[in-house]
Amino acid sequence: MLNQIEHDGVIKRYAIGGAVGATFYLEPVSTLDVDVFIAFKPQQESIIVSPAPIFDYLKRFGCKMEGDYIVISGWPVQFLPASGPLLEDALDNAVEVDVEGVPARVLTAEYLAAVALQTGRAKDKAHVLQFIEAQALDRTKFAEIVERHQLVDRWRDFQRQFVE
Amino acid sequence: MKNNFDFERIWESKRALRRRLATAPIIEKLRMLDALHERAVAIRGARFREATAVREKPGRYGDRKEKTS
Numbered sequence: 001m002l003n004q005i006e007h008d009g010v011i012k013r014y015a016i017g018g019a020v021g022a023t024f025y026l027e028p029v030s031t032l033d034v035d036v037f038i039a040f041k042p043q044q045e046s047i048i049v050s051p052a053p054i055f056d057y058l059k060r061f062g063c064k065m066e067g068d069y070i071v072i073s074g075w076p077v078q079f080l081p082a083s084g085p086l087l088e089d090a091l092d093n094a095v096e097v098d099v100e101g102v103p104a105r106v107l108t109a110e111y112l113a114a115v116a117l118q119t120g121r122a123k124d125k126a127h128v129l130q131f132i133e134a135q136a137l138d139r140t141k142f143a144e145i146v147e148r149h150q151l152v153d154r155w156r157d158f159q160r161q162f163v164e
Numbered sequence: 165m166k167n168n169f170d171f172e173r174i175w176e177s178k179r180a181l182r183r184r185l186a187t188a189p190i191i192e193k194l195r196m197l198d199a200l201h202e203r204a205v206a207i208r209g210a211r212f213r214e215a216t217a218v219r220e221k222p223g224r225y226g227d228r229k230e231k232t233s
């Protein structure tokens with residue numbers, strides 16, 4: 001469905017993030033929803049970003065709304081604009097993974113960890129720790145992202161609190 | 165059976181389980197995620213603890229600044 005939305009031009013690009021994205025690199029972790037980061041086409045970026053076109057499109061396929069979410073295949077999906085340099089960068093560098101013949105675009109482990117580090121809630125920090133414990137991060141790539149997006153202080157604090 | 169717990173062995177078996185799950189085929193992990201989701205929804209439906217539950221604020225993705233005034 002996500003590939004179809006992109007193919008039909010409703011959005012420019014998508015990538016799965018959050019706990020579902022992390023499942024591509026770690027053991028599955030219970031979550032209630034799916035976070036999908038999206039970029040709109042240039043002409044859409046000049047106006048106020050609204051998820052309405054996505055919802056209208058999906059409703060035509062029988063998807064129902066649940067608050068801010070739209071339910072796709074039984075999962076509440078939240079579409080989040082990739083706003084800010086880190087998320088834009090993460091979306092640009094997302095990778096395609098084959099899921100039984102269907103391509104799915106997912107944020108890389110390093111960007112998932114960096115986004116979690118930036119978001120900074122307790123559960124996000126737990127996700128960062130999971131990536132470290134599972135040795136799922138390319139340390140060099142992660143360090144580059146941390147430096148490029150001014151997360152060095154956060155990363156230092158995180159290491160002091162949880163790793164050292 | 166020993167009547168004391170060998171925590172080191174327990175942690176190691178947990179680590180091994182996590183490693184095995186992490187390296188499982190993605191389709192298998194997505195099926196597990198579906199099952200976990202159904203369970204989480206069922207647990208969330210038991211709302212009797214709602215009033216006393218400690219909740220975290222929803223996440224704010226991106227680096228937008230909070231308004232201070």
